[in-house]
Amino acid sequence: MSDLPKWYELPPGGIILEPGSSLRNKTGSWRVIKPIIDQDKCVRCRLCFLYCPDAAILEVDEEYTTKAGRKYTVTYKVNYDYCKGCGICANECPVKAIEMVPEVA
């Protein structure tokens, strides 16, 4: 903490002079359980993407073929930098393709 700016080095009143600096606040560090998406069970319904309160589900243009041979053109991934582990995605998933796993065993 001693390497942080001194009181007189900070802009007054907590003003943030640099737009978008909140990206540097990696809120994923708060997480105690993390979502793991089973790409073979996932039916690409997009509900996790829509429900995530932190926009931490990424919709990636990445092809995936399931073990059963079904081909998808998109893949859903978790942005662990900002996922707080709330579990809403796992709760909403209609095919139970998301499992919440403890960060520390």
Added chain:
Amino acid sequence: MAQQLLKKKLALSSNYAVAYAVKALDVDVIAAYPITPQTHVVEKLSEFAANGEINAEMIHVESEHSALSAVIGASAAGARVFTATASQGLALMHEVLHIASGMRLPIVMSIATRALSAPISIWNDYSDVMNARDTGWVIYFTSSAQETHDTVIQAYRVAENPNVHLPVMVAYDGYIMSHTVEPVEVVEKEDALRYAPKKVTWPRLDPDNPVTMGTITSPDWYYEFKYQQVMAMREALKAAEEADRVFGEMFGRNYGVAEGFMLEDAEVALITMGAFANTAKVAAVEARKQGVKAGVLRLRLYRPFPKEKIVEMLSNVSAVGVVDKAISFGAPVEGPVFNEVAGAFYSSDHRPVLASFIAGIGQRTVLVDDFVSMFKKLQEYAKTGRGPGESIYVGVRA
């Protein structure tokens, strides 16, 4: 220079004296909600706006919480702003008071001080402002319509001083001053703007240079911003003294952060604020006729508290009484200003006998004779070297 200025005197209540000051300062945005005994301030400003005498946006809001929130937004956008309230209105504003000071916005607000419910009292005391003393606002208490007018003008110079950037409250006694008409020499717009030029000295919201205001801070950051406020408040004392001195040079009137009356050879003194000081001065003259060497110290700047100045002004006084117009229930001694005066003396070498007087609660009348009695009590304390140890409730039926 002062002689060159055209002397224009109007018969004004302190409420109207505030409105005329705001008019002279070319304020951009005014938001307020009516509350007795402040209402005349914004009523007059609305009249000025309707007549095209001021070029200000009047925002009629649904509560005092919104009034201060609205001027915070306007101030953040770089506007010169004003609001006014009293009593329950100031209480309803309470959380926003901290936001205004924490965001370091130079907002000016006038308070026609009034007691707090329950039971309901529309009459005067200082319970409302005493509740707001730790909100990070600079706080003045004035004692005449002229001084109230002048102090609102000084308030903008202090608030907008780059070393300060804090909101300022100008408090005066509800009814006793807010509704009493006195002759006031009105400062003209041209002179007011020469004294307090309109210049955005504080960081503002600007689409070309975007910033974020009102952010959240984690434990790693919050403390430093509060310490910035501590240092700004210390600077505010110097800024208030400067603003008063320059005002005197330009307009031929100034008041000091604290005013002494017959203190030079006083053995006992009363510390008062606001309109009480006027009665106390008359009483000091009367007490001297009755053989008590009395003096008065009127505290004009309450936040930041000018402790060194007060200790110095009372350095030859043996007994000091503090007259409080508010009660701090359950405090070591129930007078809020008393506790601060006691604190100021505890860290000095001079230790006069101290006494706390509570008076004027809910505008209970306090007469010259009541003040004379206080001076006489102080003389007794000075003789015995012992104070009463607890607050004396002047005029309560007991």
